[in-house]
Amino acid sequence: xxxxxxxxxxxxxxxxxxxxxxxxxxxxxxxxxxxxxxxxxxxxxxxxxxxxxxxxxxxxxxxxxxxxxxxxxxxxxxxxxxxxxxxxxxxxxxxxxxxxxxxxxxxxxxxxxxxxxxxxxxxxxxxxxxxxxxxxxxxxxxxxxxxxxxxxxxxxxxxxxxxxxxxxxxxxxxxxxxxxxxxxxxxxxxxxxxxxxxxxxxxxxxxxxxxxxxxxxxxxxxxxxxxxxxxxxxxxxxxxxxxxxxxxxxxxxxxxxxxxxxxxxxxxxxxxxxxxxxxxxxxxxxxxxxxxxxxxxxxxxxxxxxxxxxxxxxxxxxxxxxxxxxxxxx
Amino acid sequence: xxxxxxxxxxxxxxxxxxxxxxxxxxxxxxxxxxxxxxxxxxxxxxxxxxxxxxxxxxxxxxxxxxxxxxxxxxxxxxxxxxxxxxxxxxxxxxxxxxxxxxxxxxxxxxxxxxxxxxxxxxxxxxxxxxxxxxxxxxxxxxxxxxxxxxxxxxxxxxxxxxxxxxxxxxxxxxxxxxxxxxxxxxxxxxxxxxxxxxxxxxxxxxxxxxxxxxxxxxxxxxxxxxxxxxxxxxxxxxxxxxxxxxxxxxxxxxxxxxxxxxxxxxxxxxxxxxxxxxxxxxxxxxxxxxxxxxxxxxxxxxxxxxxxxxxxxxxxxxxxxxxxxxxxxxxxxxxxxxxxxxxxxxxxxxxxxxxxxxxxxxxxxxxxxxxxxxxxxxxxxxxxxxxxxxxxxxxxxxxxxxxxxxxxxxxxxxxxxxxxxxxxxxxxxxxxxxxxxxxxxxxxxxxxxxxxxxxxxxxxx
Numbered sequence: 001x002x003x004x005x006x007x008x009x010x011x012x013x014x015x016x017x018x019x020x021x022x023x024x025x026x027x028x029x030x031x032x033x034x035x036x037x038x039x040x041x042x043x044x045x046x047x048x049x050x051x052x053x054x055x056x057x058x059x060x061x062x063x064x065x066x067x068x069x070x071x072x073x074x075x076x077x078x079x080x081x082x083x084x085x086x087x088x089x090x091x092x093x094x095x096x097x098x099x100x101x102x103x104x105x106x107x108x109x110x111x112x113x114x115x116x117x118x119x120x121x122x123x124x125x126x127x128x129x130x131x132x133x134x135x136x137x138x139x140x141x142x143x144x145x146x147x148x149x150x151x152x153x154x155x156x157x158x159x160x161x162x163x164x165x166x167x168x169x170x171x172x173x174x175x176x177x178x179x180x181x182x183x184x185x186x187x188x189x190x191x192x193x194x195x196x197x198x199x200x201x202x203x204x205x206x207x208x209x210x211x212x213x214x215x216x217x218x219x220x221x222x223x224x225x226x227x228x229x230x231x232x233x234x235x236x237x238x239x240x241x242x243x244x245x246x247x248x249x250x251x252x253x254x255x256x257x258x259x260x261x262x263x264x265x266x267x268x269x270x271x272x273x274x275x276x277x278x279x280x281x282x283x284x285x286x287x288x289x290x291x292x293x294x295x296x297x298x299x300x301x302x303x304x305x306x307x308x309x310x311x312x313x314x315x316x317x318x319x320x321x322x323x324x325x326x327x328x329x330x
Numbered sequence: 331x332x333x334x335x336x337x338x339x340x341x342x343x344x345x346x347x348x349x350x351x352x353x354x355x356x357x358x359x360x361x362x363x364x365x366x367x368x369x370x371x372x373x374x375x376x377x378x379x380x381x382x383x384x385x386x387x388x389x390x391x392x393x394x395x396x397x398x399x400x401x402x403x404x405x406x407x408x409x410x411x412x413x414x415x416x417x418x419x420x421x422x423x424x425x426x427x428x429x430x431x432x433x434x435x436x437x438x439x440x441x442x443x444x445x446x447x448x449x450x451x452x453x454x455x456x457x458x459x460x461x462x463x464x465x466x467x468x469x470x471x472x473x474x475x476x477x478x479x480x481x482x483x484x485x486x487x488x489x490x491x492x493x494x495x496x497x498x499x500x501x502x503x504x505x506x507x508x509x510x511x512x513x514x515x516x517x518x519x520x521x522x523x524x525x526x527x528x529x530x531x532x533x534x535x536x537x538x539x540x541x542x543x544x545x546x547x548x549x550x551x552x553x554x555x556x557x558x559x560x561x562x563x564x565x566x567x568x569x570x571x572x573x574x575x576x577x578x579x580x581x582x583x584x585x586x587x588x589x590x591x592x593x594x595x596x597x598x599x600x601x602x603x604x605x606x607x608x609x610x611x612x613x614x615x616x617x618x619x620x621x622x623x624x625x626x627x628x629x630x631x632x633x634x635x636x637x638x639x640x641x642x643x644x645x646x647x648x649x650x651x652x653x654x655x656x657x658x659x660x661x662x663x664x665x666x667x668x669x670x671x672x673x674x675x676x677x678x679x680x681x682x683x684x685x686x687x688x689x690x691x692x693x694x695x696x697x698x699x700x701x702x703x704x705x706x707x708x709x710x711x712x713x714x715x716x717x718x719x720x721x722x723x724x725x726x727x728x729x730x731x732x733x734x735x736x737x738x739x740x741x742x743x744x745x746x747x748x749x750x751x752x753x754x755x756x757x758x759x760x761x762x763x764x765x766x767x768x769x770x771x772x773x774x775x776x777x778x779x780x781x782x783x784x785x786x787x788x789x790x791x
Contacts, residue, residue, distance in 0.1 A: 050442025053397055057438045061430045063404045068427040071419020071493070078408025078415075079726040085409055086736045089402045090743050096398035097747050100391050104754045145412070149732045290420040291495045298424040305431040312439045312462075319443055319450050 003295035007069040008278065008285040010302060014065055016267050018058035019127075020171065020260055025052045027172020029095060029120020030165060032113060034191055040184060041113055042102070047179040047324045049099055054313055056096070069295055072143060072288040073278040079145045080138045081130050084152055088126035095119030121165060128164030132157030132206075135274065136213055137281040156209050163202035167263065170195045170244075174256030179324050185252075192248040192255065200241045203266065207234065210273060214281060217273050230272065237265045334730040335722055338410040341737040343707075345402055347700055348744050352396030354699050357471055357516065358523025359389045360464040363444075365550075367460050371453060380767035381543050385527075387758050387766070390445050395751045397438075399744070410733070414714055414724035421487055421494045421502055422477045429473035437466035471516055479508035481715050482706070483576045494718065506576055510569035511706075517562045518702065521662060522695025524554035528665075529692025530759045532685035543763035545679050548688070552678065556666030563659055567622075573706075574623055577716060578632045580709035583645035584652040585619055586612065587633040594619040594631035599653070602645035607635060609649075641712065648709045655701040658694045665691050 025048045035041055048055075066074040078085055098116035105112055129152055136156055139147030173192045177185055211218040221230055240262050247254045278285040289295065363385055370378035404426070407415045443451060443459040451459070486501025487494045496502055531548030534541050574581045586602040586609035587594055596619040600612035620629035634642050665687055672681045714721040 050446050053394075053441055054435065054438035056397070056401065057430065057434045060401055060404050060434055061427070063401075063408070064423070064426045064430045067404075067407060067415055067419055068423025071416045071423060074408045074419065075412035075415040075726070078405060079412045079728060082409050082726070082728050082732055082736070085405055086402075086739070089405060090739060092401060093398040093743060093747055097394055097751060100394045101750065101754065104391070104758070145727060149729050290423060291490075293496055294420040294424050297496070297499055298427050301424075301428050301431055305435075309431065309435045309439065313435070316439055316442050319447055 001296075003292050003299060004286050004289040006299065007065070007289070007295050008276075011062060011065045011069060012271060014058055014061045016264070018055070018062055019267065020263055021055035021058060022052070023168045023263070024048070024171040024175040024256075025055055026095070026120040026124045027168040027170065028176065029117045029172075030124060030169040031172050031176070031188075031191065032117035032120070035187070038109060038113070043180070043184075043324055044176060045099060045102065045116070047176065050320045051316060052096075052099060054316065056092070059092075068298055069290055070278055070285060070288040071290055073283065073285070076138060076140055076143075076145050076279050076283070076288075077134070080147060081133065081152055083149055084126040084130050084133075088123045088130075091119040091122035091126065093119070095123060120168075124165045124168045125161040128161035129153065129157040131164065131270070132160030134280060135160070135210055135217075135270070138279050140279060140282060143283075156206075156213070159202065159206050159209065163199065163206050166195055166198045166202060167259075167266075170199055170259045171256070171263070174259045177255050178253055179322075181323055189248055193245075196241065196245050196248060199262075203237070203241075203262075207269070216281070220273055233265055233269050233272075237262060237269075240265070334728065334733055335725050337730060337733040337737055338725050338728075339721065341733060341740060342406060342410060344737070344744070345399065345406060345740055347703070348748060349396065349399040349403055350699065350703060351696050352392050352399060353467070353470070354515075354519045354522050354696070355526065356389060356393050356396055357467040357519035358521075359385060359392065360460075360467045361520065362523055362527065362550075363389060364460050364464040367457050371457055376767060377543055377546060377764075380765070381547055381763055382767075384543070384758075384761070384763040384766035386445065388755055391751055391755050391758065393437075393441065395748055399748075402740075408726075410726050410728065411714075411724050412726035414719065417493050417719055417724075418481075418715060419493070421480060421484075421496055425473050425477040425480070425503065429470055429477075433466045433470035433473065436469065437463050440466070468516065471519070472512060475512045475515055476503050476505070476508050479511045480505045482511070482710055483507040484715055484718055489718070494715075507569075507572055510565070510572045513565050514562070514569045514702075515699075517558055517565055518695065518699050520554065521558045521562055522699060524551045524558065525662065525665075525688075525691050525695045526693075527551040528555060528688045529690075530763075532688035532692075533759070534763065535679060536682065536685050536689070539679050541762070541764060543766075547763070548685075549673075549678060552666065552669035552673070552688070555662060556670050559659065559663040559666045563663060566656075566659065571623070573709075577710065579634065579637045579641065580643055580648070580706070581623065582632055582634045582637075583643045583648045583709055584705060585623075585631070586645055586649045587619070587631055588635050588645075590631065590633040590636050592620070592630050593617045593628045594623075596622060597649075600649070602649045604642070604645060609645075643709045643711045648705045651701040651704040651708070655698045655705060658698040658701070661691065662694065662698075 028044050028048060031044070032041060035044065063074070066077075094115040096119075098112045098119065102109055102112040102116065132154065133152035136154060138145065139151060170192060173188050173195065176188050177192075180188060211221060220226060240258050244255065244258045244262070247258055274280055276284040276286070278288050363382060366378050366382040366385065369375070370382060440459040440462040443456065444463050447459065448456045480502055483506045484494070485505045486498040487496050489495070527547050528551030531544045531546075531551055534544035535548055538544070570581065570584075582588075583602070585594075586597045586600055588602075588607050588609065593616070595612075595614035595616050597609055597612045597614045600609040600614075602609045617627045620631055621627050623629065623631060634645060668684055668687065669678065672678045672684050675681075678684070710716055712720050712722065714724045
């Protein structure tokens with residue numbers, strides 16, 4: 001069995017699971033500045049209070065899995081992204097404790113709302129910036145990071161940060177449209193419209209810039225016969241954006257689904273651009289892989305436990321299905 | 331002071347010390363909640379449900395802080411200890427991956443139901459959720475202590491191309507110090523939790539000795555202290571003997587022994603001076619050191635001078651952290667014995683000095699755990715993986731200013747967040763446990779939707 005390829009795919013799946021699942025949790029925090037009413041904010045948080053912890057666990061699996069399966073990539077990327085990784089983690093500290101603290105606080109609810117919102121926005125922005133810096137490539141010589149602490153910050157990474165923040169906001173909106181009713185749902189629909197335009201513009205810019213970063217990236221997409229096979233990805237993405245624009249006005253459940261679809265296609269496009277590199281532009285996933293006996297040992301556990309995890313996670317979502325009213329759980 | 335290695339070590343020590351406080355509490359608390367809910371289901375006595383809800387609120391706060399401070403740990407190996415990650419990734423990575431898959435997901439997946447789901451899933455399924463969370467905390471302890479123990483006593487590997495490659499997973503997971511460390515730490519978590527529960531019970535008994543919920547938790551906690559504290563002393567002794575076998579330099583530092591000698595004394599107090607290579611102002615009992623460590627009055631004890639100066643851990647620190655841990659452990663056992671005496675005298679709920687003693691001992695478990703971990707981790711130096719990799723070779727090439735900045739950020743953020751969180755926990759402890767559950771409303775938390783109210787449409791309908 002090709003353990004290296006299997007683990008590269010598994011970690012890609014774990015990261016995607018994190019991006020989409022914590023994406024809508026973070027999206028709720030990103031929407032906070034637009035919703036001032038404390039009761040509504042409480043309802044918004046309560047829609048994810050029972051599941052956010054499980055959602056965030058995929059981030060631990062992504063990081064832990066990278067450490068286990070591709071130690072060299074883990075070491076190089078974390079060192080190169082020292083500032084954005086730790087900033088993201090501290091932002092997630094504020095975001096995470098706010099779930100409990102907000103409802104325990106008597107006089108400081110506003111402060112914890114701010115912590116929740118700022119934490120969500122900063123964490124999302126750092127993830128986007130790292131995505132951008134990842135695409136641009138890491139300065140590595142002789143398997144050592146040789147760049148500076150602010151290499152990750154560039155116009156391109158800022159665009160990516162903006163794309164991720166607005167993308168998460170859309171995921172959060174789609175989630176809340178499913179969970180809310182009446183006037184408040186209408187308010188969310190109103191917020192979603194400019195977000196769709198912003199995201200469409202952002203995706204266009206990021207895609208075009210990506211093809212200029214590295215000749216190999218452009219070649220991957222525009223050389224024959226790749227152009228023919230890969231053209232459906234941007235075309236379908238554009239189609240989904242149009243559909244989303246309409247769904248935002250009328251539909252209740254499809255908004256979230258379409259946004260997930262857009263995230264999936266963007267993620268796939270990102271993977272196609274970079275494959276087989278795990279530390280662009282030079283180190284591929286095979287070079288960075290742990291020994292085969294480590295990968296096979298972990299695969300046994302993953303094969304048994306991941307289906308079980310998916311089952312009880314789905315059960316938890318099912319238990320807390322449906323609309324969330326003012327009472328909440330707290 | 332701006333030596334990047336030292337800064338990175340301080341940052342790791344700071345973040346992991348803050349972190350370990352929460353899991354050591356939630357490991358014990360999850361099992362306590364499991365027992366409380368089992369007792370409630372068995373007896374249908376609402377006092378147990380009230381206690382369950384009382385402690386569940388505290389659990390939720392502590393667990394949340396454990397989660398957010400734990401995620402930091404899983405990334406910090408890479409940000410600050412890149413070469414260490416490359417060297418150990420193939421060995422420790424899979425153990426941590428198993429921790430995530432078997433423990434973190436299990437806890438997180440069922441936590442929502444445990445916190446918010448009693449009215450939605452009913453008592454039986456809710457009890458299953460509590461059980462899963464409790465099992466998850468123990469699985470987590472299993473894997474992370476296995477990983478830490480491998481760094482202390484590495485076995486089952488070979489070195490290939492400058493990295494550790496596993497030959498036997500069994501030998502890696504069940505490395506020589508792991509069984510002792512696991513037992514010692516899980517007992518410590520249970521004991522720590524028992525002391526906290528006992529202190530909270532004592533606090534409410536001091537206000538009102540008729541408080542039935544307080545009586546129940548105080549009695550349960552004192553049984554735990556009376557049984558676990560002595561067992562922990564035995565387990566700790568066995569752990570120490572294992573350390574003597576595999577890491578004699580650590581034990582020499584803990585004991586303040588610089589000279590190798592037969593019939594070594596037990597140094598009760600003193601000031602180990604690394605530069606002078608002697609323990610100053612030593613107050614000692616002749617030959618007892620050999621007796622404890624070798625179970626022979628004339629047993630031979632290796633001193634620090636037998637190790638090259640660059641291979642010695644800092645005895646000044648670990649000598650004292652070890653004494654803090656042991657001293658607190660003895661006080662815990664004393665509390666347990668005192669409670670047995672009071673119980674025999676039928677004054678468990680009225681003996682005010684016992685309640686005050688239990689109250690003061692409330693935080694002692696956390697201090698003992700930190701002191702114990704300081705002892706074993708600083709005692710492992712200068713190695714990060716004992717005998718295989720030095721800490722000085724393990725650090726990432728990060729600009730010192732960046733580490734200084736992140737360390738400052740961690741200190742500020744953790745002080746605010748965990749300071750406030752601790753204040754909320756103490757406030758929740760201060761509430762009267764009798765009123766945590768009101769039988770009429772049938773709510774898990776204040777403000778939650780009553781399941782029996784037909785006027786409100788239920789979610790999912």
